[in-house]
Amino acid sequence: MDVMLGAHVSIAGGLNNACLNAKATSSNAIQIFTKNQLQWHAKELDQNEVEKFKNCIAEKKIKTVSHLSYLVNLGSTDELVLKNSIDCFIDEIKRCHRLNINLIVFHPGSNKFLPERKTIKRISDNLNYIISSTSSFSEIMLVIETTSGQGSQIGSKIEQIAKIINLVEYKNRIGVCIDTCHIFAAGYDIIQKEGYDKFLSLFNNVIGLNRLKVIHLNDSLKPLGSNVDRHASIGRGYIGLDAFRLIINDKRLKDVLFIVETPGGNSEHKSDIELLRSLLVK
Numbered sequence: 001m002d003v004m005l006g007a008h009v010s011i012a013g014g015l016n017n018a019c020l021n022a023k024a025t026s027s028n029a030i031q032i033f034t035k036n037q038l039q040w041h042a043k044e045l046d047q048n049e050v051e052k053f054k055n056c057i058a059e060k061k062i063k064t065v066s067h068l069s070y071l072v073n074l075g076s077t078d079e080l081v082l083k084n085s086i087d088c089f090i091d092e093i094k095r096c097h098r099l100n101i102n103l104i105v106f107h108p109g110s111n112k113f114l115p116e117r118k119t120i121k122r123i124s125d126n127l128n129y130i131i132s133s134t135s136s137f138s139e140i141m142l143v144i145e146t147t148s149g150q151g152s153q154i155g156s157k158i159e160q161i162a163k164i165i166n167l168v169e170y171k172n173r174i175g176v177c178i179d180t181c182h183i184f185a186a187g188y189d190i191i192q193k194e195g196y197d198k199f200l201s202l203f204n205n206v207i208g209l210n211r212l213k214v215i216h217l218n219d220s221l222k223p224l225g226s227n228v229d230r231h232a233s234i235g236r237g238y239i240g241l242d243a244f245r246l247i248i249n250d251k252r253l254k255d256v257l258f259i260v261e262t263p264g265g266n267s268e269h270k271s272d273i274e275l276l277r278s279l280l281v282k
C-alpha cells in the first residue's frame, strides 16, 4: 500500500523551495504556509514564482495542503482581530487558487469571554461569510483542525467540530484534519488498537470519515489529557509507534494526506517519514 505522506516544509527563499524540500524530506505530500504565518498581510504572489511552484508540484506529483496563519481567530469578538482574520482567510483562499492548492487547514478559534456555544456560533457564522464570499473558488476546502484544548480553544472535542459543521450552510466546502498530538493532549487515548478504533468510530459517527482530509502525525511530549500542545518526533513521545503503525496502515484512511509537523528541519523530518514508511505492512 502506498500512502500520501510528507512534512510541513519551509518556503524560505521562495515557494519553489517547498517543492525541493519535498524531495529532501522524501515527501510525496507536503504542507506549507503560503506566506509568513505570523503576519496578517503578505505581498501578492509573483506570477513567475507561482508558475515554477505549480510546474514542480505537478511534475513530481506532490499533493499540497496549506496551513492558515496562526493569527486567525474566527471566534474573536475583537473587531480588528476578526476583520484581519476574515481578510486573511479570504486572501489565503485566493492565493491557494492561484497555486492549485485545494485544502486549507486552520484552527477553529477561541474566545475566553463567551460560553462555548456562542463561540461555536461565531466561528460558523464567519465561515459562512467566508465561504459565500469565495463562491468562485469552490474547489477549495476549508479544513478544521482538532486542537489540544489549551485555554478556551474550540476543537478539542469531536462534538464541537461537528457542531460547527452543522451550522455551516455549504458543508461541501468543509473538511477536517486530525492532529494526533492534539487529540492525545485533549484526552483521546489512541495508544493501543482498542482506544484507536474507539476514537475512529466516534469520529465516523459524529462527523463522518468522508470529511477527514488530513492527519497531522505528531508524537506528544506531554501525557494524555495534558491539554498542552507540544509535538515530539515520531516514537519519541507519549503516543508511541504502535499508534502510528495502526494509523498509517488503516485502509479506511487511504485517501487522507499524512503530514508530520515534528521538531527539527528537513533531515529530522526525513527520518520521521522514513520511520513511518518502515511501519507500512507490505
Ligand SMILES: [Zn+2]
Residues within 6 Å of the ligand: 145, 179, 216, 261
Ligand atoms: Zn497540526
Ligand SMILES: [Zn+2]
Residues within 6 Å of the ligand: 179, 181, 182, 229, 230, 231
Ligand atoms: Zn500542534
